[in-house]
Amino acid sequence: AQFTIGGGAINTWLNNDGDWSSSGNWSLGTVPGPGQQANTGLTSGPFTITIGAGNSTPDSLFSNENITLAGGNLTLANASTINGIFSVNSGTLAGAGALTVTGALNLAGGNLASTGGVTFAGTTTVNAGTPQISGILLTDALNYAGGALTVANGGRLELTGAGASMVDARTLEVNAGGVLRLTGAGGMLLNNGAVLNNAGTVDFNGDADILNTAGAGTFNNTNTLTKSAGVDVSAIGRIARPLTFTHSGVLN
Numbered sequence: 001a002q003f004t005i006g007g008g009a010i011n012t013w014l015n016n017d018g019d020w021s022s023s024g025n026w027s028l029g030t031v032p033g034p035g036q037q038a039n040t041g042l043t044s045g046p047f048t049i050t051i052g053a054g055n056s057t058p059d060s061l062f063s064n065e066n067i068t069l070a071g072g073n074l075t076l077a078n079a080s081t082i083n084g085i086f087s088v089n090s091g092t093l094a095g096a097g098a099l100t101v102t103g104a105l106n107l108a109g110g111n112l113a114s115t116g117g118v119t120f121a122g123t124t125t126v127n128a129g130t131p132q133i134s135g136i137l138l139t140d141a142l143n144y145a146g147g148a149l150t151v152a153n154g155g156r157l158e159l160t161g162a163g164a165s166m167v168d169a170r171t172l173e174v175n176a177g178g179v180l181r182l183t184g185a186g187g188m189l190l191n192n193g194a195v196l197n198n199a200g201t202v203d204f205n206g207d208a209d210i211l212n213t214a215g216a217g218t219f220n221n222t223n224t225l226t227k228s229a230g231v232d233v234s235a236i237g238r239i240a241r242p243l244t245f246t247h248s249g250v251l252n
Contacts, residue, residue, distance in 0.1 A: 008034075008035035008036045008037055008059045009028065009035060009036050009037070010027075010036070010037050010039050011026050011027055011028045011030070011032045011036040011037065011038055011039065011058070012026070012027040012039045012040075012041075013025060013026065013027075013038075013039065013040035013042065013049065013065070014026065014027055015047075015049075016042075016044075016045070016047045017047045017048050017049070018047070018049060018050070019049075019050055019052060020049050020050060020051040020052070020056065020067075020072065021051065021052060021053050021054045021056070021072060031054065031056055032056055032057075032058035032061075033056065033057050033058060034057055034058075034059065034077075035059060036058050036059060037058060037059055037060050037061075037062065038056075038058040038060070038061045038062070038063075039061075039062050039063075040061075040062070040063040040064065040065045040067075041062055041063065041064045042064060042065060045064060045065050045066075045084075046064060046065050046066050046084045046085075046103075047065045047066065048065065048066040048067075048068055049063070049065050049066070049067055049068070050068045050070050051067070051068065051069050051070065051071075051072035051073075051074055051091065052070045052071045052072055053071055053072050054072050054073070055072070055073045055075070056072065056073070056074050056075070057075045057077070057095075058076065058077070059076075059077045059078050059097075060076060060077065060078040060079060060080045060097060061074075061076055061080040061081070061082070061099075062080065062081050063081065063082045063083060063084060064083045064084060065084050066084040066085040066086075066087070066103070067082050067084065067085075067086050067087070068086075068087045068089060069086075069087065069088045069089060069090070069091045069092075069093060069110055070087075070089045070090055070091060071089075071090045071091045072091045073091050073092045073093075073094065074091070074092075074093050074094070074095075075093075075094045075095040076093075076094075076095040076096075076097035076099060076114070076116065077095055077096060077097050078096075078097040079097055079098050079099075079100075079116075080097050080098070080099045080100070081099070081100045081101075081102070082099065082100070082101045082102070082103065083102045083103055084103040085103045085104040085105075085106065086099075086101045086103065086104070086105050086106070086120075087106040087108065088106070088107050088108065088109065088110040088111075088112065088131060089108045089109045089110060089129065090109045090110045090129075091110045091111075092110060092111045092113050093110070093111070093112050093113060093114050093118070093135070094113045094114060094115075094135070095114055095115070095116060096115050096116045097114075097116045098114075098116040098117050098118075098119065099114060099116065099117070099118045099119070100118075100119050100120075101118060101119070101120040102120075102121070104120075104122065104125070105118070105120040105122065105124045105125070105139065106124075106125045106126075106127075107124060107125070107126045107129075107131035107147075107149070108126070108127065108128040108129040108131065108147060109128070109129030109130060109131050109147075110129075110131060110132070111131075111132045111133075111134055111135075111152075112131070112132070112133045112134070112135050112136075112137055112155075113134045113135040114135040114136060115135050115136065116135075116136070117135065117136035117137070117138060118135070118136065118137050118138070118139075119138045119139075120137075120138070120139045120140070121139075121140055121161075122139070122140055122141075123139070123140060123141040123142065123143050123161075123163070123165075124137070124139040124141070124142050124143070125143050126142065126143070126144040126145070126146065126147055126149050126170075127143075127144075127145055127146035127147060128146050128147045129147045129148075130147060130148045130149075130150070131147060131149055131150075132149075132150045132151075132152050132155070133149075133150070133151045133152060133155040133156070133157050133178075134152040134153065134154050134155040135154070135155060135156075136155070136156045136158070137155075137156070137157050137158065138158045138160055139157075139158070139159065139160065139161075140159070140160055140161025140162075140163060140184065140186070141159060141161045141163045141164065141165045141166075141184075141186055142157070142159060142165035142166065142167070142188075143165070143166050144165075144166065144167045144168065144170050144172065145166070145168040145169070145170065146170070147170070148170070148171065148173075149170070149172055149173070150173040150174075150175060150178075151172075151173065151174045151175065151178035151179065151180055151200065152175050152177075152178055153175055153176060153177030153178060153200075154177055154178070155175075155177075155178045155179070156178070156179040156180075156181060157174075157178075157179070157180050157181070158179075158181040158183055158205075159180075159181070159182050159183060159184055159186065159187075159188065159208075160183045160184045161184040161185075161186050162184055162185045162186050163184075163186045164186045164187055164188065164189050164211075165186060165187070165188045165189065166188075166189050166191065167188065167189065167190050167191070167194040167196065168189075168191050168192050168194060169191070169192040169193045169194055169215075170194055170195075171194070171195040171196075171197060172194070172195070172196050172197070173197050173199075174196070174197065174198045174199060174200040174201070174202065175199055175200055176199045176200050176223065177200055178199075178200035178201070179200055179201045179202075179203060180196075180198065180200070180201070180202045180203070181202075181203040181205050182202075182203065182204050182205060182206060182208040182210075182234075183205040183206050183208075184206065184208060185206060185207060185208055186208060187208035187209040187210060187211060187234075188208070188209075188210045188211070189210075189211055189212065189213055189217075190210065190211070190212050190217030190218065190219065190243060191212060191213055191214040191215055191217060192214055192215035192216070193215055193216050193217075193218075194215075194217050194218070195217075195218045195219075195220065196210070196218070196219045196220070197220045197222075198219070198220065198221045198222065198223055198224075198225070198249070199222050199223050200223055200224070201223065201224040201225075201226060202221065202224070202225050202226070203226050203227075203228050204226070204227040204228070204229075204230060204234040205227075205228050205229045205230070206229055206230045206234075207230040207231065207232040207233075207234055208234060209234055209235040209236070210234075210235070210236050210237070210243070211235065211236075211237060211238060211241065211243070212237060212238075212241045212242070212243050213241060216244065217237075217243045217244070218243065218244040218245075218246075219236060219243055219244070219245045219246075220245075220246045221245070221246065221247045221248070221249045222248050222249050223249040223250065224249055224250045224252055225247070225249060225250070225251050225252065226251075226252035227252075
């Protein structure tokens with residue numbers, strides 16, 4: 001059995017695979033909105049529910065299904081959970097409600113603008129499109145091998161795990177007002193021509209490193225490079241595998 005305490009009316013998904021924006025797919029006869037908890041906790045899936053258009057503003061979301069954001073906008077007011085795969089292809093995830101993802105997190109476009117933050121205890125995959133982070137993303141690690149990822153003004157990408165994040169032959173842009181925070185011990189690898197352009201803040205919030213293990217790697221810092229925590233030295237490249245590092249900003 002499943003019990004929900006507090007919050008608004010429960011609006012339950014009735015279909016298998018389907019369109020989130022179709023009111024007939026929901027038990028209350030409307031797309032989830034203010035004062036409603038969207039519940040897609042079916043037991044016979046997982047199915048894939050696609051948010052392809054429109055603006056949905058439920059109080060919260062509980063899902064055991066795969067959720068694909070593909071052009072619509074989802075705003076979450078309160079704490080929410082996706083136990084399936086959350087794929088962001090286009091559209092925007094927003095709101096003050098913290099979202100926990102336990103299945104997988106794939107970014108191929110769109111904007112993670114959640115001020116409550118998205119937390120994924122795994123490796124977030126970026127392999128296509130032009131995804132943007134203008135809110136908060138906390139993930140164990142990043143596997144970035146396609147597309148063009150930007151941490152925008154007001155955004156924070158925080159890498160929290162023990163495994164290394166990989167930027168492979170891509171460019172990671174940290175814009176002015178954006179933050180890349182290395183909290184876990186895994187650090188980041190810039191491999192095979194990968195480039196990290198920092199016009200915001202790169203924060204070593206622990207003892208992680210930014211290294212290279214294959215091909216070339218470049219780190220261009222034009223704003224703030226800081227070490228806010230940790231007890232050991234954080235390295236940018238190694239003698240045996242140097243990075244190209246250019247600096248015209250501030251060391252803090």
